[in-house]
Amino acid sequence: MSRATPKVVVAHSTAWVAQTWLSFVLSVGVTAVGIWNLPVDTWVKSFLGMGLLFTVGSTFSLSKTVRDQHEMEQLGTRIDEARVSRLLSEHDPLAPPKL
Numbered sequence: 001m002s003r004a005t006p007k008v009v010v011a012h013s014t015a016w017v018a019q020t021w022l023s024f025v026l027s028v029g030v031t032a033v034g035i036w037n038l039p040v041d042t043w044v045k046s047f048l049g050m051g052l053l054f055t056v057g058s059t060f061s062l063s064k065t066v067r068d069q070h071e072m073e074q075l076g077t078r079i080d081e082a083r084v085s086r087l088l089s090e091h092d093p094l095a096p097p098k099l
Contacts, residue, residue, distance in 0.1 A: 028056060 035048045 028052070 031052055032049070035045055035052065038045060038048070
C-alpha cells in the first residue's frame with residue numbers, strides 16, 4: 001500500500017566538472033602568482049601563502065561536512081518514511097480496539 005518515492009540521482013555533466021576544477025585551479029594559481037610577485041619581504045609572502053593553503057583546506061573540510069550533513073538528513077527521512085509505512089501496514093482499521 002505504501003508508495004515509495006523514487007530517488008532521482010542527477011549526475012553532473014563532464015563540462016560542469018571540468019569548469020569547476022578549472023575555476024578552482026585558476027583561482028588558487030592566480031592568487032599564488034599574485035602573492036609571489038608582491039613587492040614585500042619573503043616572510044610576508046610565506047605568511048600569505050600559508051593563509052591561502054589554510055583557506056583552501058578549510059574550504060574542502062566545510063564542503064565535505066555540508067555534503068555529509070545533507071546525506072544524513074536524507075537517510076533520516078528515508079528511515080522515518082519506512083517506520084510510517086510499517087506502522088500503516090500493520091494497522092487494521094476494522095480490528096476491535098485493544099483494552
